[in-house]
Amino acid sequence: MNNIAVGNAAFLPDPNSLLSPAIDFMPAEIAGRRAAVWRGMQAESVRILESQPFEYCFRAPYHLLVVTDRAARFEGETSVEGLPKSNLRDLSRKLTFVPAGSQFHGWAKPRLLSRITCIYIDPHGSLLDPELGFDRIAFKPQLFFFDRSLWETAQKLKAEIGENRGGDHFYAEALGGVLCHELMRLNGSDPAPARGETGGLAEWQKQRLVDYIQTCLDQPISIAAMAALVCLSPYHFARAFKRSFGVPPHRYHMMRRIEATKVLLGKTSVPVTEIALRFGFSETSSFTAGFRRLTGLSPSEYRRTLG
Structure with a gap:
């Protein structure tokens, strides 16, 4: 998959550009795809490009979460192994979960050009501690449902596809861990x-x-x-x-931010207001208060002590 990189991808009509696993579309050229790969999972945004009938299918040793932002069909049928088939026509804002190894298949005569996100999770990956037993859970399939917490987490993960902001793969992987916990909650599985x-x-x-x-x-x-x-x-x-x-997590985070600002205060002439904005303080007053709380001095007073 030479065209896919973490946080850096474009819509691609060629399904061979995706890592396995990935949903197969027939005809293949009907789907434009953009993907990203992280530790223990991958995700792809898919757009249906033409208003003509198409099929799709998937079976792999990976869990699949399908997040349908927008889709509607004049006719069609979708099935997940273990559940009755569905002829639902308005599929917008629906979720589908396909457990690893299960068959997922469908066809549609589209009324709207679909936009979906597919999230593939390795049950044996490293998103969660092995002692949680994520790989041993017998997940139940779910077809065309909605859960707000799961939806919101999936939307945040979708936003990371195509982003390229340095260390943000940690954030994407953290979201993947949250997503796994949400799936366990929906399945009624209590982690050890x-x-x-x-x-x-x-x-x-x-x-x-x-x-x-x-x-x-x-x-x-x-x-x-x-x-x-x-x-x-x-x-x-x-x-x-x-x-x-x-110290608590937020205090430690604040301490690291203040330490970083001290470097700028000592080595540059950057104004205090600009330093505050650079490190995420919306107001100079909140920066000054936080700085004084941890150092006993205001930023300007600290700068003066450095000569």
Whole structure:
């Protein structure tokens, strides 16, 4: 798949440009596709390019989540192995989940040119801690349903296809972890307690968090995203983080931001207001208050102490 890179892709009519697994469309040229690949999963945006009948099918050792932003058909039929076939005509804002190994097939005479996102998840990948047993869950198929939390997470992941913002693969992978937890919730599967939940973080968890936080010094970070990044619940993550780093997650994030601003204050003549904006502070006053809270000085006072 020479044309696909993490966060950097274009719509492609050639299905051979995609990694396996991917849905097959017949005829192949009816679908324009743009894809991105991350650790343990891949996703693709698909546009149907012509108003002519087409078929699609999929079976692979990967879970498939189909997120239909827009689709309607004059005629058609869709089936997921283990469920009755559906002739639903308005498919917009619908989700379909196909468990690994299950057959997914359908055809349509389109009334609207479809826009969908397909998310392929490796059950044995590294999005979640192995002790959660994600690879051992017998997931149930679901056809044309809606769940707000799952939809919103999938939309955030869709937005990462085609983006190229340095360390944002950590963010995409964190969203993948959240997506897996949402699928477990919908399936009624309770994960087993993960390693590290009663103590501090493992070394790999700490390093991943340090790297991720360093790429997000100019923006807020949610507890949920950080927790998913290291495969813990938000509650256990917050406790384990404080035990490992000595401070809560948001305070640590603020400390790293202030340390970065201190470098600019000491080595450049960049105005305080500009430094505040560069590191995600919407107002100079909030930057000044945060800086004083951690250093005992205002940014200007700190700069003057450096001579």
